[in-house]
Amino acid sequence: MTAYVCSIDDAGIGGSAMVESLRRATAFFSSRGLPSTWFTVPKGRGKPMSTEWKEALIAARDAGHDLQLHGLTHGDCYEFGPPAWPATSILPTLQSDFDERREELMPRFTVDKLRDRIEEGMEIFALELGVEPTVFRAPCGAVSKAMYSALRAVGIGFHTCMFISGSGYGHLPHNGGALTQDWVDDIPCRPFRWYEEVVEVPILNEYNSRGSGARSDEFIELARQDLDRISGQSPVVVLLMHTHGIADDYEHTFRLIDAVSEHVGRQPGASFATMGELAASGALAEAATVDGPDILAV
Ligand SMILES: [Zn+2]
Incomplete structure (x- = not known):
């Protein structure tokens, strides 16, 4: 039995084009009977949530899609920790800037300061969206030990930002252009217990970031290869997308979703779920049968 999660980052940031991305993608997921999980920024770039975002997010929630917390402001790529791979492979200047x-x-990276940010985000979620988040994803995958302590302090026991593969960014010119399967070996590819006993749910890969639509067939093939390899290795598989990646090429994104759904559908016992459902049912906690390595420097 494997549960697959389609997770999309950066809802709440950007103008009407990004709101449209949420609306069109949730309508598409719904038309296919698929749930989706939107990692949402409650105070994007430090500004209050717009009415447009609020209405679209509530409509997505009411249609059965899941809203979870993605930082507080996402003002830069260091909100909860120093820059992390693969963000540093997408934007090579992150590390030198940091x-x-x-x-x-x-x-920034103290338990008290990070707890304040998470709590402010949770309050906005409760007030504006009527949602209590149970899963957190730090912007740009930038985490710190203090962030895990802060999550534990506010009662959030699940986090998801470590990548099993960053080959979905191989098409970027500075990454050489190859789209071959390439997995990390420093973290487990199934959910694992990590700092402060928070369960870290790894991300498999992203197949529709900006510019990937030009090589749509190759990205779909890469997704199939990754899905074949993870099948049987983890009871929970998380795929990543972004609002801006979806809007960059709707046609590629929708082809990809259909291809993934078809591929997963061939596996006995496979199903799609939201992060919130898997957190609530105990599936994420049960899946974390291994401990993660002590690899964070900060
Ligand atoms: Zn983000």
């Missing part, structure tokens, strides 16, 4: 601003940025 290094130059290290003295300014490092003081």
Whole structure:
């Protein structure tokens, strides 16, 4: 029995084109009978949630899609920790920028400050959306030990941002252009117990980031290869998309979703679920039968 999660980041950030991405994608998921999980920024770039976003998010929630917390402001790529791979492979200047601003940025990463940010996000979720988040995803995958302590302190026991594969960004010119399967070996490819006993649910890969539609067939083939390989290795499989990646090429995104759904449908006992459902049912906690490695420097 394997549960597959389609997760989409950065709802709440950007203008009407990004709201439209949420609307069109949730309508498409619904038309296929698939649930989706939207990692939503409650105070995007530091601004209050717009009426447009609020209405679209509530409509998505009412249609059975899941809203979970994606930072507080997502003001940059260091909201909850220093820059992390594969964000650093998408934007190679992240690490040098962080290094130059290290003295300014490092003081952010205390349990108290990060707990305040998470709590503010939870309050906005409750007030504006009527949603109590149970799963967190740090913006740009930037995490710290203090963030896990802060999650534990506010009662959120699930986090998801570590990548099993970053080959979905291989098409970027500075990454060489190859789209071959390439998995990490430093983290388990199934949910694992990590810092402060928070369950970390790894992300398999992303297949529709900006520019990928030009190589749609190759990305769909890569997705099939990854799905074949993870099948039987993890009871929970998380796929990643972004609002801007979807809007970059709706046709490719919808072809990809159909191809993934068809491929998963051939596996006995496979089904699609939301992160919220898997957290609530105990499936995420049960899936975490292994401990994660102590690899965070901060
Ligand atoms: Zn994000």
